[in-house]
Amino acid sequence: MKPTNDTLLRALLRQPTQxxxxxxxxxxxxxxxxxxxxxxxxGSFMALAKSPQFATEVTLQPVERYPLDGAILFxxxxxxxxxxxxxxxxxxxEGPKFERPVRDEAAVAALAAPDPEQSLRYVxxxxxxxxxxxxxxxxxxxxxxxxxxxxxxxVEGGGSEDFHLVKSMLYTRxxxxxxxxxxxxxxxxxxxxxxxxxxxxxxMIFDTWGGVLTDAAYRSFSLTTMxxxxxxxxxxxxxxxxxxxxxxxxxxxxLEDIAETGCDAVGVDWVVDLGQxxxxxxxxxxxxxxxxxxVLRAGSHATVQExxxxxxxxxxxxxxxxxxxxxVFNLGHxxxxxxxxxxxxxxxxxVHSYSRKLRA
Amino acid sequence: MKPTNDTLLRALLRQPTQxxxxxxxxxxxxxxxxxxxxxxxxGSFMALAKSPQFATEVTLQPVERYPLDGAILFxxxxxxxxxxxxxxxxxxxEGPKFERPVRDEAAVAALAAPDPEQSLRYVxxxxxxxxxxxxxxxxxxxxxxxxxxxxxxxVEGGGSEDFHLVKSMLYTRxxxxxxxxxxxxxxxxxxxxxxxxxxxxxxMIFDTWGGVLTDAAYRSFSLTTMxxxxxxxxxxxxxxxxxxxxxxxxxxxxLEDIAETGCDAVGVDWVVDLGQxxxxxxxxxxxxxxxxxxVLRAGSHATVQExxxxxxxxxxxxxxxxxxxxxVFNLGHxxxxxxxxxxxxxxxxxVHSYSRKLRA
Numbered sequence: 001m002k003p004t005n006d007t008l009l010r011a012l013l014r015q016p017t018q019x020x021x022x023x024x025x026x027x028x029x030x031x032x033x034x035x036x037x038x039x040x041x042x043g044s045f046m047a048l049a050k051s052p053q054f055a056t057e058v059t060l061q062p063v064e065r066y067p068l069d070g071a072i073l074f075x076x077x078x079x080x081x082x083x084x085x086x087x088x089x090x091x092x093x094e095g096p097k098f099e100r101p102v103r104d105e106a107a108v109a110a111l112a113a114p115d116p117e118q119s120l121r122y123v124x125x126x127x128x129x130x131x132x133x134x135x136x137x138x139x140x141x142x143x144x145x146x147x148x149x150x151x152x153x154x155v156e157g158g159g160s161e162d163f164h165l166v167k168s169m170l171y172t173r174x175x176x177x178x179x180x181x182x183x184x185x186x187x188x189x190x191x192x193x194x195x196x197x198x199x200x201x202x203x204m205i206f207d208t209w210g211g212v213l214t215d216a217a218y219r220s221f222s223l224t225t226m227x228x229x230x231x232x233x234x235x236x237x238x239x240x241x242x243x244x245x246x247x248x249x250x251x252x253x254x255l256e257d258i259a260e261t262g263c264d265a266v267g268v269d270w271v272v273d274l275g276q277x278x279x280x281x282x283x284x285x286x287x288x289x290x291x292x293x294x295v296l297r298a299g300s301h302a303t304v305q306e307x308x309x310x311x312x313x314x315x316x317x318x319x320x321x322x323x324x325x326x327x328v329f330n331l332g333h334x335x336x337x338x339x340x341x342x343x344x345x346x347x348x349x350x351v352h353s354y355s356r357k358l359r360a
Numbered sequence: 361m362k363p364t365n366d367t368l369l370r371a372l373l374r375q376p377t378q379x380x381x382x383x384x385x386x387x388x389x390x391x392x393x394x395x396x397x398x399x400x401x402x403g404s405f406m407a408l409a410k411s412p413q414f415a416t417e418v419t420l421q422p423v424e425r426y427p428l429d430g431a432i433l434f435x436x437x438x439x440x441x442x443x444x445x446x447x448x449x450x451x452x453x454e455g456p457k458f459e460r461p462v463r464d465e466a467a468v469a470a471l472a473a474p475d476p477e478q479s480l481r482y483v484x485x486x487x488x489x490x491x492x493x494x495x496x497x498x499x500x501x502x503x504x505x506x507x508x509x510x511x512x513x514x515v516e517g518g519g520s521e522d523f524h525l526v527k528s529m530l531y532t533r534x535x536x537x538x539x540x541x542x543x544x545x546x547x548x549x550x551x552x553x554x555x556x557x558x559x560x561x562x563x564m565i566f567d568t569w570g571g572v573l574t575d576a577a578y579r580s581f582s583l584t585t586m587x588x589x590x591x592x593x594x595x596x597x598x599x600x601x602x603x604x605x606x607x608x609x610x611x612x613x614x615l616e617d618i619a620e621t622g623c624d625a626v627g628v629d630w631v632v633d634l635g636q637x638x639x640x641x642x643x644x645x646x647x648x649x650x651x652x653x654x655v656l657r658a659g660s661h662a663t664v665q666e667x668x669x670x671x672x673x674x675x676x677x678x679x680x681x682x683x684x685x686x687x688v689f690n691l692g693h694x695x696x697x698x699x700x701x702x703x704x705x706x707x708x709x710x711v712h713s714y715s716r717k718l719r720a
Contacts (some may be wrong), residue, residue, distance in 0.1 A: 164657045214630050214633075
């Protein structure tokens with residue numbers, strides 16, 4: 001069933017909308033005092049992410065505060081490797097770590113795609129619970145890390161500055177990395193489909209680390225595996241098309257290639273000019289982006305100006321031939337924890353009002 | 361006077377060469393045991409950089425060890441803001457810091473471009489000393505940070521993850537940032553010209569942080585100011601053309617624009633396919649790059665394979681019309697301190713021998 005406000009879905013499917021819909025990557029997060037309060041009650045980030053009740057609460061927080069056009073499941077991209085048994089934990093000040101990183105033949109051979117309705121049940125339960133709480137006002141976006149991005153964490157055992165362990169595997173044992181990625185393709189596909197069955201109305205693949213690869217390696221190890229995921233996705237559920245968004249951070253050179261993965265929309269970071277991105281792929285895919293998240297820390301006035309610049313760069317969605325190109329407003333990366341919540345008010349208001357004017 | 365081995369100069373000027381010349385960003389550095397020994401004797405990084413004698417010693421080390429086609433002045437991009445009186449110091453484990461960052465009207469008004477033959481005399485003395493030590497075997501490359509990249513450090517007061525202070529100035533006080541950049545343009549131009557007068561035979565502008573900007577901001581704040589620097593450079597010295605290289609890390613989308621700054625060569629990071637880069641700008645500028653520095657940590661075999669892939673991607677320099685395109689082999693970023701020096705042997709040897717074969 002369509003949500004009451006289906007502007008986001010329409011823009012993703014390149015149908016006419018009355019204004020440009022907006023949601024923000026990491027919109028449920030540490031810049032919101034109510035999020036921090038819930039997190040304190042939960043005790044830890046993972047306790048928060050693994051409780052459908054808490055996850056529902058924080059997913060709804062930005063939606064209650066701002067007239068956003070989409071909600072996004074509160075979760076972490078590392079739930080999948082955690083469900084594979086790698087032992088996810090968080091080290092204060094160092095971010096996520098895996099106890100058992102995947103670095104050799106035996107570790108890859110031992111990997112299996114988890115059954116999401118078993119070991120990731122807390123995620124699908126959260127999706128069901130959030131759908132109930134949203135009461136069909138706006139669509140819910142589910143998500144996963146890309147096979148390559150998950151592999152980065154699985155091999156490095158955590159974050160990395162230069163990804164030299166996973167890149168060493170890539171350069172010396174490409175076939176071993178491909179075996180690992182094949183497990184991830186299966187896992188991500190099953191995970192996203194489970195989210196769709198549970199009620200996610202849009203899915204997004206976060207290819208956070210695709211942009212650290214050479215052109216050749218990006219094609220072989222990230223782009224191809226995302227295409228495989230998309231070809232296995234449920235694209236229709238509950239009588240509706242389920243749009244899929246692909247976001248490779250730092251992927252501005254590859255927009256045409258991403259547009260050919262079978263996705264409905266391409267996320268772009270703030271480096272790319274949105275008008276140029278539209279000229280390149282607007283006839284094939286909707287675009288999502290692309291305000292520099294740093295501008296929000298410069299205050300409301302600067303944020304309003306830059307938001308208008310982004311909307312102007314895309315231009316009115318109506319094409320001269322009468323068709324419509326799709327634009328979903330977002331940041332080019334997750335919102336900073338140091339953002340003033342009042343600036344987000346100004347941003348959402350500007351995107352809605354200014355985009356209505358652009359259509360007039 | 362031309363150096364005995366002028367292959368690097370010829371490639372930068374798109375003249376025929378017998379093989380592809382190679383040098384490595386940060387080739388005088390911590391991966392070399394002899395560098396670490398000198399650094400211990402100097403006591404600190406800045407003591408090393410500020411002593412013409414030590415700077416000469418470490419500049420020559422990689423050149424004595426490997427048959428490289430160019431030497432690069434050992435120095436730091438922060439010497440210029442240090443000479444402006446901002447108080448550069450290094451905090452263990454945190455990198456460079458400025459005691460007096462430039463964050464307001466008064467601080468910008470107080471800035472002045474230093475006279476390089478006064479406060480940066482240790483750099484020009486090092487250039488003269490290195491030229492003597494090189495005895496004209498290979499050319500010496502001088503360098504500076506770009507006006508924008510220097511501004512990042514000057515405003516942030518050190519390194520940054522999100523550059524929110526300098527971006528706040530950019531978004532809220534663009535005219536103030538432009539005033540700061542105007543000082544940097546003067547300072548960088550004078551600094552590079554002083555290096556040329558002292559004997560630098562090539563100059564390179566490191567725009568390390570241009571790639572964190574939006575397309576519009578890159579054009580206004582980085583590209584324009586680099587063009588201004590280049591228009592003020594001595595292009596002819598001691599009877600020879602002094603080639604200029606511009607390297608914007610993460611600048612793959614802007615290669616055409618960089619090629620129009622007036623530079624002779626464009627540095628490219630490892631994300632860009634070199635064949636595509638050549639197709640885009642090879643008729644106007646030489647290219648420098650672009651091996652992923654991470655591959656060196658994967659060992660000699662992988663490094664040799666990838667180096668060949670880079671050379672194949674560029675292809676033979678001779679064009680079908682009989683003209684020649686220029687390629688200088690390099691990494692897409694500085695060499696890691698964890699690189700095994702033996703791998704660099706294999707790399708230099710492969711670039712020289714395989715590129716000769718490609719020309720045959």
